[in-house]
Amino acid sequence: MTSYFPVGASNGNGSSPASSPLSPPTSQRSTALSNRLTSVLSASYADSDIRDSLETLSIRGIHNTAETRRQLRLDVQKEVVDCNAEIVRDFGKVAEVKKPEQANDERIGSVISTLNRTCDEMRRHIGQAKQDTTPMLEEAGALMTQKKDTETKQRLLDAFSKHFLVPEEDLRVLTSAEGPVDEQFFEVLARVKQVHHDCEVLLGGENQRLGLEIMDLSSRNLNSAYQKLYRWIQKEFQSLNLEDPRISSSIRRALRVLAERPTLFHSCLDFFAEARDYVLSDAFHYALTDAISGGAGANAGDRSVKPIEFSAHDPLRYIGDMLAWVHSTTVSEREALEALFVADGEELARGIQAGLSSEPWSRIDEDQEAAFDGHKALSDLVNRDLTGVSRSLRQRVELVIQGHDDPVTCYKVVNLLSFYRTTFSKLVGAQSNLVDLMQALEKFTLGHFETLMREQASALSSDQAALSPPDDLSPPEFLLDALEGLILLMKTHEGSVGPDEPSSESSENRFTPVLRAAFDPFLSLARSSSNELKDTTAQTIYRTNILLAARATVSPFEFASVTHMAPLSTALSTLRVNLLDVQHQFLLESSGLQVLLDALEPFSKSAKGTENDSDSDDEQSGKPDVQKLHLKDLASLSAFQPTSLVTSSQRLDDFLPSALMDATDNLKRVQSASLVQSVTEDAVEAFCRDFEFVEGMIIAADEARGMTHVNLGTGGSVLSGKSGRSSRKPETEEDDKNANEEQWSLRSLFPRTTGEIRVLLS
Numbered sequence: 001m002t003s004y005f006p007v008g009a010s011n012g013n014g015s016s017p018a019s020s021p022l023s024p025p026t027s028q029r030s031t032a033l034s035n036r037l038t039s040v041l042s043a044s045y046a047d048s049d050i051r052d053s054l055e056t057l058s059i060r061g062i063h064n065t066a067e068t069r070r071q072l073r074l075d076v077q078k079e080v081v082d083c084n085a086e087i088v089r090d091f092g093k094v095a096e097v098k099k100p101e102q103a104n105d106e107r108i109g110s111v112i113s114t115l116n117r118t119c120d121e122m123r124r125h126i127g128q129a130k131q132d133t134t135p136m137l138e139e140a141g142a143l144m145t146q147k148k149d150t151e152t153k154q155r156l157l158d159a160f161s162k163h164f165l166v167p168e169e170d171l172r173v174l175t176s177a178e179g180p181v182d183e184q185f186f187e188v189l190a191r192v193k194q195v196h197h198d199c200e201v202l203l204g205g206e207n208q209r210l211g212l213e214i215m216d217l218s219s220r221n222l223n224s225a226y227q228k229l230y231r232w233i234q235k236e237f238q239s240l241n242l243e244d245p246r247i248s249s250s251i252r253r254a255l256r257v258l259a260e261r262p263t264l265f266h267s268c269l270d271f272f273a274e275a276r277d278y279v280l281s282d283a284f285h286y287a288l289t290d291a292i293s294g295g296a297g298a299n300a301g302d303r304s305v306k307p308i309e310f311s312a313h314d315p316l317r318y319i320g321d322m323l324a325w326v327h328s329t330t331v332s333e334r335e336a337l338e339a340l341f342v343a344d345g346e347e348l349a350r351g352i353q354a355g356l357s358s359e360p361w362s363r364i365d366e367d368q369e370a371a372f373d374g375h376k377a378l379s380d381l382v383n384r385d386l387t388g389v390s391r392s393l394r395q396r397v398e399l400v401i402q403g404h405d406d407p408v409t410c411y412k413v414v415n416l417l418s419f420y421r422t423t424f425s426k427l428v429g430a431q432s433n434l435v436d437l438m439q440a441l442e443k444f445t446l447g448h449f450e451t452l453m454r455e456q457a458s459a460l461s462s463d464q465a466a467l468s469p470p471d472d473l474s475p476p477e478f479l480l481d482a483l484e485g486l487i488l489l490m491k492t493h494e495g496s497v498g499p500d501e502p503s504s505e506s507s508e509n510r511f512t513p514v515l516r517a518a519f520d521p522f523l524s525l526a527r528s529s530s531n532e533l534k535d536t537t538a539q540t541i542y543r544t545n546i547l548l549a550a551r552a553t554v555s556p557f558e559f560a561s562v563t564h565m566a567p568l569s570t571a572l573s574t575l576r577v578n579l580l581d582v583q584h585q586f587l588l589e590s591s592g593l594q595v596l597l598d599a600l601e602p603f604s605k606s607a608k609g610t611e612n613d614s615d616s617d618d619e620q621s622g623k624p625d626v627q628k629l630h631l632k633d634l635a636s637l638s639a640f641q642p643t644s645l646v647t648s649s650q651r652l653d654d655f656l657p658s659a660l661m662d663a664t665d666n667l668k669r670v671q672s673a674s675l676v677q678s679v680t681e682d683a684v685e686a687f688c689r690d691f692e693f694v695e696g697m698i699i700a701a702d703e704a705r706g707m708t709h710v711n712l713g714t715g716g717s718v719l720s721g722k723s724g725r726s727s728r729k730p731e732t733e734e735d736d737k738n739a740n741e742e743q744w745s746l747r748s749l750f751p752r753t754t755g756e757i758r759v760l761l762s
Helices: 026-042 048-060 066-098 103-162 168-176 183-203 210-240 249-258 260-291 315-343 346-360 374-385 387-401 407-428 435-460 477-494 513-516 520-532 536-554 559-591 593-616 624-638 642-665 673-705 733-743 754-760
Strands: 707-710 717-719
Touching: 048 407, 066 183, 103 183, 103 315, 168 183, 183 210, 183 673, 210 249, 210 260, 210 315, 210 673, 249 260, 249 435, 249 624, 260 374, 315 374, 315 407, 346 407, 346 673, 374 387, 374 407, 387 407, 407 435, 407 477, 435 513, 477 513, 477 520, 477 536, 477 559, 513 520, 513 559, 520 536, 536 559, 559 593, 559 673, 624 673, 642 673, 642 754, 673 754
Parallel strands: none
Antiparallel strands: 707 717
């Protein structure tokens, strides 16, 4: 690329620009050159001019050598000079042709004037056209604005219609009775519900007519949809597999949606409960008799399963089989409905809460809004499903119990009902109908049991032969039979759910009424039968044997002994005291000691009175003399005469060798060896105390009579002999009388000591 003004080019005369007459002064050239150099040095190699220069150098094939650098300036100046010369020649040619072109200039001027006039004319026409088209343009602008507004409104209308208006085909899916309840139905229903909810926004505007109309339309569509859903659920319930009543996912979803209409929802549940009640009642009848109409049932064709009524002769098995069937059915019903009320309980609760907001009249309590409890609703529905079964079960159990007269079996049924009452309480709740039924049947059966016991007791009370005490004074046969039956009852209670612990307020438990019915009447009859015995000892032994048998029966069972052990022990303690008196009296009579005690009774009272007086005032004189005076008179009693006293002593000696055997044989009819031994030991101890008293009185009487030392007057005293006679002859009549009184000693006639008695009776 050739430049017309290359830097540093020479002029046409071959001289440098610095020598040209048109050149600026040297100082100006220096400044320009320095500026130029500064400009060049400050230029970026990325500049386009620099790139062009470098490209020119590259085209010319200039190599960067010292010679080339020296020659480059000269070559460039030469090119500049050549270019300037060419320009001068071109301008010379223009000057030569300047004169002929003056005429052309005038012509050009006229053309320009014409063009100006034409432009003015065109300008005038344009102004006129603009004036004429302005209204049209304004109208077109208004139309365009209206078009934009119309398009905006159209878009709004399309959006409104798309959101608030449901297509007719969707409404037919929602409201058509013949249409299925499928996924599309629920989608349309959800959309209509959303439309109905969003109408609240329209009601907030100034013009509420559109919102009211759409809300009214959506309400009618929703009502039709819920009615369709309600009828569909009822139809599905009718065709539900009765052997596997587990609710399918579609029905569960439909029920969750229908929960938003509590009235329809509960109506569906009522319908379902009625249907299941009929089906379960029919199935229960089939299980009982194997003879329902049509021959269809849970065990149709399976002849190995016998009907429950085949065991009607055994009340316990019959009632147990019926209760087992009811329990199994209850578990199946609960498992079938648990997926709805437990797994979907939160969704149902939200739906019912929303329904109560839309149907405030559905609330039972206007002040309180009870939260939906899935477990309670499940238990209530299961109870309603089994209403017919419960009614039939109650009738059959009551009929069987009324026709049975074995108290033990009746009580076993009571425990069976108690077990199932606890089971159903855990399964369907303590406030359920099944639990109430078990409680009622348990109370009825226990009442029948008590009636049977009263009838048995009443029959025995009129049978004198059965009430007559046996000859061996053992417990009567009717009491032993009653105690045997009571043992079976207590074992039955012990092996049931578990005996009830007595409460803190009362010692009674669940078995206490059984004891009152099956134990107390017979024990009272046995006690009253002892009144036929005229012998007090026999009567005491007979009553003791009765209470011993009763205590032995009750004591192994804590739940029975907690209420009846204390009265039995108290009564036995009283009878033991009576037996002790009997045994004590036997020892006294058999040994002959009773005669001496009877004779010493006045002296024992006097001695006791004197002892009391001595304790109150030991310094009073005369009372020991009075006591000695009484003891001195002891030898004058008939029982203490030598013949009588010797007889009593001999009788005692005859009694002692076999005393314990005779005493034990005296109570041989008491049916408790330990009790006989204990009573005999206490009686022997009391006998020893009595003998010790007699011995003491005899020694004291001898001392009072002076039998230890014999007074010889002034001649001194001599110790009496073994026989107690004095060695001095009486000198006067008074001395002879005293000698007759002192000629025998009571101790010598009754020589046994208390120590010997204790050894012989140990």
